[in-house]
């Protein structure tokens with residue numbers, strides 16, 4: 001099978017140029033101007049950008065919170081992902097209390113069987129002890145080189161000492177741990193304060209987790225990494241103050257990888273006052289204009305490494321579990337389909353970053369850190385033909401009604417975006433054409449190598 005993409009603008013982190021792309025047997029065979037070759041299919045990409053397939057570093061599909069399960073499973077979540085240009089998701093396989101990492105991995109492989117984009121797993125661990133440590137080498141042998149720990153959530157929370165020990169143990173093997181950084185004790189105290197005042201609606205949520213709650217967690221993680229001597233990965237960074245802590249740590253020589261999400265450059269804390277404010281309840285919460293400006297500045301200056309969605313969707317009926325108590329609203333929102341068009345509109349169109357930096361943020365750096373480069377994350381001869389043809393001039397309005405995700409709301413409902421993913425090639429096959437998923441269930445497991453420490 002040979003596919004030839006003609007007349008597009010090939011965008012790589014190093015520059016962009018008019019070139020054709022020839023794909024053969026699932027790989028990129030040639031990139032050059034005016035390729036004349038026999039092909040089974042020719043795709044005209046005139047007026048479009050051609051990117052390496054985008055990688056979403058942060059999704060939660062089919063996650064059981066105990067009280068309820070996310071609205072999207074791998075089947076619906078990866079359909080939404082691939083239509084939006086995401087060719088690989090890295091989802092969090094979650095080792096709950098009483099489970100082994102092996103249990104979690106087996107379970108997540110089963111959950112992911114009907115995937116329409118490629119997928120890998122980070123291993124989220126709720127326990128860190130000798131029984132879990134002996135499993136770590138097996139995880140690397142199974143293609144998992146990234147892990148996650150939480151400073152918050154009763155079901156997942158670990159101690160600072162455990163984060164320190166895990167950083168050393170996993171770091172020595174070439175792995176990285178993403179940490180959810182917030183100060184648990186302070187935010188619990190603030191939840192109690194708001195409830196004591198009778199403040200029970202969604203507008204209380206951001207009050208309980210202000211910028212400093214995140215910045216303190218980030219600062220603490222930075223010091224833990226300084227002490228362990230191994231790199232750190234800050235997940236879903238949302239604040240100017242948190243970014244400042246990352247920058248300060250880097251000046252001291254700490255190796256830090258920073259992830260942000262589209263919601264932190266597009267949405268505003270005032271939205272919790274809307275009638276359906278519960279749909280914006282996620283942690284970290286939506287922020288203020290100064291935070292959005294800082295995160296965009298971080299993207300521009302390359303202090304932010306990559307963008308994941310933290311897609312963790314719930315229906316409005318599920319969100320209503322907290323209708324009388326904001327602290328009982330399931331945390332999370334849907335975003336997996338809209339990441340590229342939001343980043344394009346809010347970061348590229350506004351002039352904050354270039355299309356080349358978009359390639360870096362949505363694909364290349366994630367592929368490098370998470371051990372997929374150069375198979376993924378770059379348009380290069382020999383790389384996997386995961387390719388996005390992105391039309392920068394296709395304005396439209398985001399709505400859950402047209403999104404493929406399985407819940408009846410979107411935090412981006414009504415948001416106008418300037419461009420969209422037109423076609424997607426996955427493993428060398430055309431799976432999305434003119435914005436429509438024409439070939440579902442072609443996703444494959446991505447076996448990952450140890451991390452590439454590109455910031456060293």
Ligand SMILES: [Zn+2]
Nearest residue numbers: 058060310312
């Ligand atoms: Zn998350």
